[in-house]
Amino acid sequence: MKAVVLENIVKTYTTKKSIIKAVDDVSFSVEEGEIFGLIGPDGSGKTSIFRILTTLLLADKGNARVLGYDVVKDWKVIRSIIGYMPGRFSLYQDLTVEENLEFFATIFNTTIQENYNLISDIYKQLEPFKTRRAGKLSGGMKQKLALSCALIHKPKILFLDEPTTGVDPVSRKEFWEMLKRLKAQGISIIVSTPYMDEAKLCDRIALMQNGKIMKIDLPQNIVNEFGKNLYAVHSENMFTLLNDLRAYPQTENCFAFGENHHLTMKEDDPNKLNDYLKSTGHNNFTISKIEPGIEDCFMQLMK
Amino acid sequence: MNREIVIRTEKLTKKFGDFVAVDEVSFEVYKGEIFGFLGANGAGKTTAMKMLIGISKPSYGNAQIGGFDVYKQTEQIKKNIGYMSQKFSLYEDLTIKENIRLFGGIYGLTDKEIETKSEALINKLNLSNEANKVVSSLPLGWKQKLAFSIAILHEPKIVFLDEPTGGVDPITRRQFWDMIYEAAHNGITIFVTTHYMDEAEYCDRVSIMVDGVITALNSPKGLKEKYKAETMEEVFVMLARSAKRGE
Numbered sequence: 001m002k003a004v005v006l007e008n009i010v011k012t013y014t015t016k017k018s019i020i021k022a023v024d025d026v027s028f029s030v031e032e033g034e035i036f037g038l039i040g041p042d043g044s045g046k047t048s049i050f051r052i053l054t055t056l057l058l059a060d061k062g063n064a065r066v067l068g069y070d071v072v073k074d075w076k077v078i079r080s081i082i083g084y085m086p087g088r089f090s091l092y093q094d095l096t097v098e099e100n101l102e103f104f105a106t107i108f109n110t111t112i113q114e115n116y117n118l119i120s121d122i123y124k125q126l127e128p129f130k131t132r133r134a135g136k137l138s139g140g141m142k143q144k145l146a147l148s149c150a151l152i153h154k155p156k157i158l159f160l161d162e163p164t165t166g167v168d169p170v171s172r173k174e175f176w177e178m179l180k181r182l183k184a185q186g187i188s189i190i191v192s193t194p195y196m197d198e199a200k201l202c203d204r205i206a207l208m209q210n211g212k213i214m215k216i217d218l219p220q221n222i223v224n225e226f227g228k229n230l231y232a233v234h235s236e237n238m239f240t241l242l243n244d245l246r247a248y249p250q251t252e253n254c255f256a257f258g259e260n261h262h263l264t265m266k267e268d269d270p271n272k273l274n275d276y277l278k279s280t281g282h283n284n285f286t287i288s289k290i291e292p293g294i295e296d297c298f299m300q301l302m303k
Numbered sequence: 304m305n306r307e308i309v310i311r312t313e314k315l316t317k318k319f320g321d322f323v324a325v326d327e328v329s330f331e332v333y334k335g336e337i338f339g340f341l342g343a344n345g346a347g348k349t350t351a352m353k354m355l356i357g358i359s360k361p362s363y364g365n366a367q368i369g370g371f372d373v374y375k376q377t378e379q380i381k382k383n384i385g386y387m388s389q390k391f392s393l394y395e396d397l398t399i400k401e402n403i404r405l406f407g408g409i410y411g412l413t414d415k416e417i418e419t420k421s422e423a424l425i426n427k428l429n430l431s432n433e434a435n436k437v438v439s440s441l442p443l444g445w446k447q448k449l450a451f452s453i454a455i456l457h458e459p460k461i462v463f464l465d466e467p468t469g470g471v472d473p474i475t476r477r478q479f480w481d482m483i484y485e486a487a488h489n490g491i492t493i494f495v496t497t498h499y500m501d502e503a504e505y506c507d508r509v510s511i512m513v514d515g516v517i518t519a520l521n522s523p524k525g526l527k528e529k530y531k532a533e534t535m536e537e538v539f540v541m542l543a544r545s546a547k548r549g550e
Contacts, residue, residue, distance in 0.1 A: 018440055040472075041443070041444070041470060041471055041472035041473075041475075042443045042470035042471070043442060043443055044472075138344055138345045139344045139345070140344045140345065165469065165470065166344075166389075166466065166469060166498065167344060167498070168342070168343040168344045168498055168539075168543065169498065169500055169536055169539055169540060169543070170343055170539070170540055170543040170544055170546075171343065171344060172498075173540065194469070194470045194471075195499075196473060209472070239484055255473075255474075255477050256477055256480060256505065257501060258500070258501035258504040258534065258535070259504045259523065259534070259535075295473050298473055299473050299474055302472065302473075302474055
């Protein structure tokens with residue numbers, strides 16, 4: 001059975017001044033035991049999809065099922081078998097760490113002890129602060145508590161809406177390591193993120209923009225379909241280099257990318273580029289062919 | 304090289320009870336520099352930034368921002384800096400023009416200055432068709448570009464950017480950095496925090512804060528050489544992993 005199936009889902013929001021198509025005829029499915037990533041910037045429709053699948057929002061059109069249950073008719077069953085971590089911190093700020101966890105365990109007719117093994121990894125780091133009120137926790141600790149609360153009833157599917165937004169690179173790494181361990185315990189995970197470098201940590205990903213899916217595949221397949229040679233160009237003066245590369249007649253796309261600029265060319269000839277950069281007065285520059293990342297692919301698809 | 308210093312801190316410290324959030328931090332930032340202020344969640348970045356923009360009094364230590372003292376001259380500091388963050392930037396229910404007018408007024412620009420600058424800004428950002436629309440109807444990327452332009456409307460000496468590109472699409476994120484480069488080129492000092500490590504590479508110098516202390520400060524190239532790392536992400540992970548403080 002599929003963990004999740006969406007068929008032609010549409011969701012529109014109407015305000016006094018405008019109509020926004022948040023989800024625009026989206027269909028996809030997620031396999032059981034998979035880590036599936038929805039990758040896209042704010043406003044691409046990720047949260048609306050999460051809220052439809054977790055039975056908190058009704059779609060205008062289309063069908064969706066979670067482990068075979070219909071999101072409209074079977075909402076009660078679905079709520080008991082999923083875990084959901086919303087993008088905004090939604091625990092009780094004035095309850096302590098332990099009280100929050102106990103509260104969620106009780107709601108789902110279970111106890112902290114019964115499923116402790118599932119959360120022990122994560123919760124161990126929180127235990128020294130278990131009498132602290134949730135509202136007084138730092139960002140990273142709030143995120144760990146929210147994940148513990150979403151897991152305490154041993155859900156079959158975990159929905160994580162931007163769990164790593166605003167989280168530093170070290171905590172982000174640790175968070176993904178936790179997700180891998182949960183996957184190993186047979187839990188299906190649907191996760192969204194605006195950080196493109198996290199895409200490669202998913203089994204499959206959907207690249208989203210403006211309520212539509214631009215592409216859906218294994219991260220490696222998306223990279224393989226880039227279809228162009230991509231070059232990393234570096235020189236002593238990166239700011240001048242960017243302007244010079246953009247002025248180069250054969251340049252198709254050029255973006256700053258950390259310590260290099262990434263470049264695709266119309267007439268793909270690195271030797272000519274080499275001559276051009278020499279003629280514009282650059283010294284000690286390097287041009288190397290590289291494998292594109294998901295962010296390169298995303299930007300190519302956005303055009 | 305004798306460069307003008309626009310931010311200078313000496314043993315700047317902030318304590319909350321026994322907890323030392325910022326622990327004797329000393330550094331300098333030069334005019335026109337893009338200075339990346341990095342650190343793990345809970346390392347003390349926000350607390351330090353609040354002291355620098357004059358809204359939180361240090362426990363001890365000194366700091367001058369644009370030559371003004373963080374204890375006695377907080378009002379002058381506020382007039383000489385710009386500020387934007389992902390969380391607070393513009394008033395959503397005002398139009399683009401109204402936001403420009405409001406912030407221009409707050410920063411003491413004359414009506415005439417506001418009018419000229421408003422027109423120039425709207426043309427530059429290609430927003431003439433949207434100028435009378437409320438800000439909430441704009442895509443996030445546009446909002447952030449507009450917020451940055453408004454934060455430097457009064458031509459401050461320094462602009463503080465607190466995670467300005469969070470959640471923004473990759474192309475807009477890069478256009479945002481083009482604007483940062485241009486502002487720095489015009490002599491505005493940029494003080495920026497980010498969780499995108501590729502953006503750390505775009506800074507002239509970067510400081511990394513761990514447990515309230517600045518443990519590294521250098522150009523991205525210098526840091527990568529020192530820590531024998533390929534990327535700034537590696538440098539960051541190496542330094543931040545040593546953090547003892549439980550966030």
